Amino acid sequence: MSLVKIFQEHPERRYIMFGGKGGLGKTTFSAATAYYLAQQGHRVLVFSVDPQASLSDIFQQDIFGKGAVQIMPNLFAQEIDADQRIKAYQEEIRQKIFDMYGLEKIPDEIENYIQAAAAEPAMEESAIFDQVVDIVVAAEFDYYIYDLVPLGHALYYLSMASVYDEWIEKITKLREEMREYEQMAARIKRDEEVQEDLILQELQDIKYRIQTSSSILTDKERTAFFFVCVPEEMILIDTQKAAELFAKFDVPLSGYIVNRVLPDALMQQPNIPEYLRNRYKMQQMYNTKINDLFGQDVLAWVPEFERDITGLPMIEKMAEVMFGNGTN
Ligand SMILES: Nc1ncnc2c1ncn2[C@@H]1O[C@H](COP(=O)(O)OP(=O)(O)OP(=O)(O)O)[C@@H](O)[C@H]1O
Ligand SMILES: [Mg+2]
Structure with missing residues (x-):
């Protein structure tokens, strides 16, 4: 299963949420998904309920408390004041x-x-x-993308x-x-x-x-919830725990996205520093674990980019990785 398939096969899921611990990529994926859906011709609102919202940062535009601000055709963003x-x-x-x-x-x-x-x-x-x-x-709007706060609070x-x-x-x-x-x-x-x-x-x-x-x-038919994780021990443990909790609340889970994966191509280069090689090995171990745990529900493996994801050109790149044939 892939992200693009989920959206193609479930056009009725119009309320999209990315959940996960702090700093793993929720806002990044919210913005990139909004970008992708807008490109597909849907009218999309990505909005933040977080007082420390960062949509302004990622879109490089001050939108705080200004209602739904148009970012590009079909794409609107809002930070609630x-x-x-x-x-x-x-x-x-x-x-x-x-x-x-x-x-x-x-x-x-x-x-x-x-x-x-x-x-x-x-x-x-x-x-x-x-x-x-x-x-x-x-x-x-056709789609509402909730840029959620870190997990504990999102549960609320x-x-x-x-x-x-x-x-x-x-x-x-x-x-x-x-x-x-x-x-x-x-x-x-x-x-x-x-x-x-x-x-x-x-x-x-x-x-x-x-x-x-x-x-x-609370409509299972119309809500899609994605978990964001990274290949690290503590994060995996927390993700599992959270997934169990969410199941209890009957939140309809659509799948997992793994972020900050070191690209395989990097390892084919000569003279890779020992440090990087070790990190890569560690990630491979956890990636195997992720496959064992979540299997078919892993919808995308997103590589670590060379810099932060801010501005539309970077968001576009991220959207291509998530929704193009970007799985590795
Ligand atoms: N694949 C990636 N490659 C490089 N940088 C990334 C990647 N994913 C996220 N980032 C960067 O990591 C930082 C945290 O990402 P983001 O703000 O999306 O996380 P978050 O889960 O929304 O955090 P919070 O819980 O604080 O809201 C941002 O600076 C973002 O640009
Ligand atoms: Mg965020």
Whole structure:
């Protein structure tokens, strides 16, 4: 099996994720896959939920917090700015209070609450998550490529069922609290019918968003998850463990990509330094192990490039290796 075959045989898998430990190549493969799919004529969004996102680095363009930025025809990239989102929430709440009760100024108590809620650690995750829901529900692209955070954290996003539960709980709680303040404000101005209508409408909207996005994200048919690993002992152990965990969460695993493989051709040259020869031998041992462990599920062996993968020409090279006949 190869990467290109997976995409050809499963055109219904529109939500693409690369998982793995830190620094193994998730962002690189996300960008290269986005590039390949865009070249094939699909409209693609690659987006990052990581506050330390590096899509700006790889595309050599500042895209942070700017929405979906077009990189080339069919290819869009987005880095989510959680702070911006939180500020927007706060403004929304203030605006609602103004609109509902026609107050001139937000009462101090309510303003304090709005500030405190924004400082909650869960708020950032909630804001990021909310934005992901927005992106997916908008359905403006053929493919969505999630540039994931390192494994441990990615699990959080992937255990969607529990995330949604937590999220709903959080929102309900915030909403209850908000209601208290709203009631307080209502005592100042009576306008309860309007208030109930608006809240109901909003709850229905949230319910719709949750249902739509959760049905997409937990959908085995439409999600493809790839594990990135490198031929090293500890990484292999971790990858196996993670694969077991993911299986528990029912994440549909599409296969493995092995990165930073020393090219065979290198070893055919004369006068190879001892150091390199040893590394090559070590890798060969782990490559055998990878074949034993994952067999048919290994979709690509990606060589170590001569430099970092940044800028479109390098991304193109990477895409050729991944999707051309680049297996060795
Ligand atoms: N095959 C390769 N050859 C050379 N450099 C590579 C290769 N794959 C990745 N890199 C480089 O390694 C670094 C880490 O890669 P990348 O950012 O894709 O990893 P990541 O898994 O997204 O990391 P993080 O977990 O921090 O998000 C980058 O500088 C990238 O350009
Ligand atoms: Mg990354």
